Amino acid sequence: MNEAAFDMELFESYKPGLTSYCYRMLGSIDDADDAVQETYIRAWQSWDRFRQDSSIKTWIYRIASNLCLDKLRQAKRRTLPVDLSDPAIKIVEPNETLPDSSWIWPSPEFGENPEDALVRKDTLQLCFIALLQNLPPRQRAVLILKDVFEWSSKQIAETLGMSPAAANSALQRARETMDRTRLRSDEFSKMNVNPDQNLLSRYVEAFEQFDIHALVSLFHEEGCMSMPPFAMWISGQEDLSAFFALTRWHCEGSKFLPTTVNGGYPALAQYVPGKEAAVLVPWGIHVIEVKDNRIFHVQNFINAKLFSRLGLPEQIER
Numbered sequence: 001m002n003e004a005a006f007d008m009e010l011f012e013s014y015k016p017g018l019t020s021y022c023y024r025m026l027g028s029i030d031d032a033d034d035a036v037q038e039t040y041i042r043a044w045q046s047w048d049r050f051r052q053d054s055s056i057k058t059w060i061y062r063i064a065s066n067l068c069l070d071k072l073r074q075a076k077r078r079t080l081p082v083d084l085s086d087p088a089i090k091i092v093e094p095n096e097t098l099p100d101s102s103w104i105w106p107s108p109e110f111g112e113n114p115e116d117a118l119v120r121k122d123t124l125q126l127c128f129i130a131l132l133q134n135l136p137p138r139q140r141a142v143l144i145l146k147d148v149f150e151w152s153s154k155q156i157a158e159t160l161g162m163s164p165a166a167a168n169s170a171l172q173r174a175r176e177t178m179d180r181t182r183l184r185s186d187e188f189s190k191m192n193v194n195p196d197q198n199l200l201s202r203y204v205e206a207f208e209q210f211d212i213h214a215l216v217s218l219f220h221e222e223g224c225m226s227m228p229p230f231a232m233w234i235s236g237q238e239d240l241s242a243f244f245a246l247t248r249w250h251c252e253g254s255k256f257l258p259t260t261v262n263g264g265y266p267a268l269a270q271y272v273p274g275k276e277a278a279v280l281v282p283w284g285i286h287v288i289e290v291k292d293n294r295i296f297h298v299q300n301f302i303n304a305k306l307f308s309r310l311g312l313p314e315q316i317e318r
Contacts, residue, residue, distance in 0.1 A: 011040055014057060016111035017149070018064050020124070024144050025068040025137070027078035027104040027129050029309055035071065039064040062159045065141050072137040078104045080130050080299070081226035082184045087235035091242040094230035103228040104129050106261035106285060106301055108310045123148045124263035126287065126299065127189035134181050138162075139174035146171050188224070188297045190289040194266055199290065200258075204268065210252045212244045220294040227284070227300045253318070255280055259310050261287060269312050270300070279315040282307040 015036060022032035042063050079102065104126060122128065123144075132140050141160055145151045146167075153164040153171075160167065199218065206215040216237050225240060226233035234243045244251070256268045267287045271280035284300040285307075308314070 010056065011043065011060070014060055018060070020107075020110045021061070021144060021149065022064060022068055023107050023110075024123065024129060024132055024148065025065075025140060026071065026075075027133055028100075029105060029107040030100075030305065031071065032107075035064060035067045038067055042067075058155055058158050061145075062161070065159055069137050069141065072140075075101065077133045078102065078130075079133065080104055080126065080185045081228055081231055081233040082188060082224070082297075083130060084231060085233075087224065088232045088239065091234065091239050091246065093246050094227060094232040096231050097229040098231055100229060100303065103301075104133065105228075105303060105306065106267070106287060108261065109264070120148060121263040125189055125265075126262060127183065127186040129262075130183055130185045131178055131181055134183075135174050135177055139170045139177070142167055142170040143174040143178070147175075188289065190291055190296055193290060195288050195290045195295075196293060197266075199293065199295070200266065200268065200288065203288065203295065204256045207251070207270075208255055210244075210248060210254075212241055212248075215244060216241045218295050220291050220296045223295050223297065225298040225300060227302055229302060253280070254283070255316060255318075256286075257312060257316070259285070259312060261285065261310070269307060269310070271316050273318070274315070278318060280318055281315050282312070285310070 018036050018039060019029075019032050022035040023029055026032055026035065039060065043060055081103075106126065107124070132144070135143065138160065142156055145156045145159065146153070151159075153167050156162075156171075157164045157167045162170075203215070203218055206218065219237055219240060221237060222235065223237065223240065224233060224235040225243070234240050250272065251270075253273045255271050257271070259267050259269050261267045265287065267285050269285055270283045272283040274281035282304040284302040287299040287301065288295055289297040289299075
């Protein structure tokens with residue numbers, strides 16, 4: 001097989017699965033895409049040195065795994081605001097942000113791939129990605145390859161350069177850590193139940209009209225909102241009402257477009273007034289989780305780069 005065939009036929013067929021693997025490892029679609037691109041470069045450069053002592057797939061995933069493990073050695077654990085701190089005591093306009101590298105970010109679809117369709121959707125939930133970040137990098141890789149991609153211990157061992165016994169031991173420790181770790185985001189997550197379309201429509205209508213009373217009435221009594229990269233998050237209808245009143249100047253005039261994240265989960269893309277009077281510009285991706293047919297948690301991921309990744313327009317008309 002020549003390099004051109006490797007490029008067009010082989011690597012591209014693995015790319016969706018590689019991207020979803022690297023996303024679960026790294027918690028960021030940008031970092032995942034960078035890792036996949038670097039995997040391609042390294043595989044292309046070393047193709048003539050590839051030996052048939054393992055499958056091509058295992059060899060490519062070995063390159064990707066090593067890249068992820070190297071990156072994670074230098075990185076702090078990514079998280080979600082609700083797992084970082086308690087809800088705000090004093091309701092003020094948020095101003096404290098943390099770097100993008102501090103947060104878990106939602107992902108787009110990874111592409112049509114028969115193998116990817118077998119990967120469990122629940123392992124793309126944001127709370128599951130948050131749980132994964134609590135694992136040491138090598139244990140994280142073992143658990144993803146075994147419990148998500150359903151690889152054999154032999155394949156995993158070859159990919160990660162360890163014995164099958166060591167892979168099984170790492171898997172057991174990883175599962176124990178996942179079982180005993182308690183995160184607020186896991187308690188809050190309702191992403192296994194898609195929000196009712198009527199509820200989403202009422203949320204959009206209330207927000208676009210910026211009717212605070214109607215907006216807050218859609219929330220559960222214990223409902224909350226988080227807004228990475230801001231560390232601050234809000235809990236309870238009274239505090240939500242005060243927060244929306246404070247941020248009216250920024251959010252009034254917003255419009256939403258529907259989108260999906262993390263395995264097809266419904267989300268809303270918020271555009272806000274920009275410098276030009278005729279257009280609205282990207283602001284945040286609202287991921288809405290429900291409880292008892294009411295809004296329980298809005299995760300508003302404020303990151304304009306996500307819009308292009310999700311195939312959304314750079315601006316819309318007012």
